Every structure is written in C-alpha cells, then in structure tokens.
Amino acid sequence: MADALTLADVERIATLAHLELTAEEKTLFARQLTDILAYARQVQSVDTSGVPATAHVHGTGPVERDDEPRGSLPIDDVLANAPDGAPEAGLFRVPRVIG
C-alpha cells in the first residue's frame, strides 16, 4: 500500500504551486492524490535500466526560424487585458513588493 499524503504534504505542494486551498479541498485532495499516486506507482515496476527518458517527440528537435527583427504586439492591445494596467506608463500594476 502506498503512503497516504498527509494534510501537511498537501499544504506543502499547494504552497509550491501558488494555490490557496480551502480546508475541504485539502482533505479531498489528500485522498484523491493518494489514490492517483497509488495507481501511478505501477510505473515503478517496469525495468527501465539503461532506458533514456523521452521528454519530447519531435523528429529532429526544435525548428529554428530566421533571426529577423519583427514587431511585437501593440502595448495598448496587450494592456487591454490587464487586470490593473497603466497604459500611460506602458506597465502592469501589482501590489507593492519593496517596502
């Protein structure tokens, strides 16, 4: 039987993932993630000694384009989606970070 995830495990992962979870979500995810990981653990029974990892399935690797300068999206168009844009300055506003 796989080790069960504790609430502390769930809180640690949620912090890494920048997620604030409710108490109910923490309890639910502890159970569900335990079940899913117990199932996923079957990959550990496969003999993979000497087998390289596959991270991507491109035939020949990434395709490069010519290094030609080109325009970017208009700043006003991009800032139109910002939850707190400052179009006059061309910036995104966020809560103060430094003192």
Add this chain to the structure above:
Amino acid sequence: MLLDAGAVAIRNAVAAGEVTATAVCEMALERAARLNPGLNAFNHIDADHALRQAAAVDDRRRRGEPAGPLAGVPVAVKDNLCVRGMRTTASSRILERFVPPYDATAVARLDAAGAVLIGKTNCDEFAMGSSNENSAFGAARNPWNPAHTPGGSSGGSAAVVAARCVPVSLGSDTGGSIRQPAAFCGVVGLKPTYGRVSRYGLLAFASSLDQVGPFASNVTDAALALSVLAGPDPMDATCAHEPVPDLLPTLGDGIVGLRVGVPRAFVSEGVDPDVRAAFDATLDILRDAGATLVDVELPHARYAIPVYYLVATAEASSNLARYDGVRFGHRADPSAAGTLREMYFRTRDEGFGAEVKRRIMLGTYVLSAGYYDAFYLKAQQVRTLLRRDYEEAFARVDVVAMPTTPTPPFLLGEKADDPLQMYLADIFTVSANLVGLPAISLPCGFSREQLPIGVQLTGRRFDEATLLRAGRTLETRTSWHAATPPVA
C-alpha cells in the same frame, strides 16, 4: 439542407455562386441558436464576426478573386484557441474576460481559407477532462442523448458537428480530447502527428502532447480541414517542416494490401460488449476491403495511463504558472489580496476549478524534490519503451486499430466524483500523444442505447494520408457517418 451536406459541398456551392456565404452563415447561426440552449456546446456564438467574415468571402467572389478551400464553410473552434478580438476562456473563470490580441495560427489559416467562424465551443477547463463536466460554464451535452456526456475535453466541438450546426470544427488533443468526443458524438476526429499543426495560440496544457486537429461529419471534410491547417509555422518551434501531401486525391484509393495491426491482448480487457462487437465488425469490413489483419503486441500500453497522467500534469503545472493575475485574466480583489504573493494564491484559488487544481497539485508533486526520479523521470523512461513498442509494431503493419474508447458515452455525473475512474476511460487514446503519432476516430456503430461508438486507427509519423484513406474506405462500406442525432 446544405449544412448537412458537408464542407466540400458548401465550398463548391459558394465557389460556383449557387449560394452566398452569407446565406450559409445565416443557416448555421440559426441552427446554432436553436440547438445551443439544449446542448450548451458553444461558450460564445458571435453572429457579427461570422456575418462579417461571410460578407468578405462574398465580396471576394464578386470581385472574381479565387475562392479559398473552405470558402463560406461555417466552422467553430474550441475555446482554448485564441481568436483576435473574440473572448477566449478555455472554459475557465480565470480567463472569463480574456480577449486575445492575436489569432492562433490554426484560426488564421481557417480565416485565410475562407472559413466563417460561428463561435467558440465548450470544453473541459484548460482541456483537462474526459466529459466536459469540468467546464466553468456547465457541461456540453451529447446530441444523441442529452443525459450523456459528449466526451471531453473538446466535447462542444464534437457536439456542434454531430448536430450539424457546422460541418467542421477544431479541437485540441492532449490525451484523446479530439478522438474520444468524436467517438461519443458519432463524428470523425483527427489528432494529427505531433508537429503537423502549429500550436501557436493554443492555450498550453501539456506542450509535448498537445496537438490541434479537426472534427468533421465525414473523412473527406476532415482531410480538407487538415490540408488547410497543416504545415510549418515560424511562431511554433515544434511545428515540423515536413511537406504536407495533397490529402484529397488518394482518399478513394482503397486499402488492398494494407496491414492493420490489432493489439489483441491490450484490447481484450474491460471493453464493453457493444464496443467489442462494433470493433470486431469493423475489422471484418477492413479485411473484406482487402486489408490484412496482423496481431501486434504493445507490451507497455498498459502503463500508458499512469505515464500520461504523470507527464501531462507535470507539464501542466509549469504551463499554468502563468495564470497569476498580473498580466491578463482574473485577479483577486486587491483590497482583500494584500501582498503580491497573497494575490497570486487567491487569484489562482478563485480562478481555477477543482480538476485544474488537482492536476497542478499532482504535477507539482511529481516534479518536486524526492519524487522527481520515482515518478516523472520513471514515466518518461516508460514513455521511451512505449515508443519502441510502436516502432516495432510499425515495422510490421501500416496502421494499428483499437476501439477509441472502452465504453459508449457514459452518463453525465457518472464519473464526476472519481477522478481516477475518469482517467481510466482514456486507456486507448493517450498512447498516440505520448508517442506523437497521428490517430483518427471514425464512427463504427451504435450501442443498444443508440449511442455512437468509434474505432481508432493510429498511423506512422506524418502518415495521416493512410488513416484518412482507410477511414474513407470504411465510409464507402458503412453508413454510420451519415447518421444524424434526433436533435439535428
């Protein structure tokens, strides 16, 4: 009615001046408006946009300019593909008001081909799901029976083609999200080879697995759509330079001598009897058409589900880090949010639904110190073994046949509270994504409850032509693709 006749028939009628693109567009808008309250298949129907595009097609024709390959063909695209100026939400609260400043390459190519975009289709949030129930805007419904799922994640795109609102739509397929809903709705769904179609402007879920592809009511229309979508794109470094063959002329060439691999051991367990009967009957039809059936082994396919859910969630946890309330999308109320860090956490809590959070959590866990080697790296190694299984199979056969899904469309609500059971339903589709091969789902029968069943053919890299030719052969010997649901 012209809408039922398919994309090629519409394009030909528009090009010949027998009907205007505007008239076809109005038919599609009327049907979409009439059926969508029952289907919830569109997140957004944009009549103004569609009529503008249709008028432009008609103007070009009046000026004597050549009609595009999809001139006047109404289409719909999954709501995780960016359309400039049109709300694109990925069925997520976090993007509820997002209006992209650019078009996805697939969307731009439809536009350049003369297609008329009717609207954006419902899907599981960020394409994470197999039933459409993870949409923040409620599940789409199966046109064959609204109590059942249309499948997921591209359920809306499958439903709108099945209901004949549009002859062609786009979906994305990370682990079966085109093929499974195609099977569940009784339409054709094609996941191209990884790299065949640009992913630029597709909201990323798992970048090594995601691929854009078409739904259509018949194989010829799917081939036409792929020929428009495929080809290199300077905006996507994973989009291949492989030449795109003309897919239409070879569709009718038949399959005499085609070697069809059947992984008997893999497809013997847990398959619904109705699905098994439809699959076996399809194999007989392929053999009668001149194909040779060959037993193949895919020894690592039984690990495909755990490998997929480890790899896909790891990639998703990274891709979805961008949704933090800074540059676009939802931001938690600043007066309550406090510090920047607290704003990130609250924004993501408020914006993401349960399945997206679950997958981000799972992916973060398997990438974290102490678990990376045991889960993520191990999964990537088994992914290599699965690739070798397929390489060995394709040394002996030209396509591999499986049922698309182990069961007919399940009931809405049936698996909603059990994520692991939902994941297991993807058993036959996830492998093609892990190994990057093209795969198509074709209608091949109905269950006793009159719900559609699909068969899946997987092909060699960049050999969509053979899949389409085999599919067209099945169409000439059966009439499953011509069946329309009661609502249509």
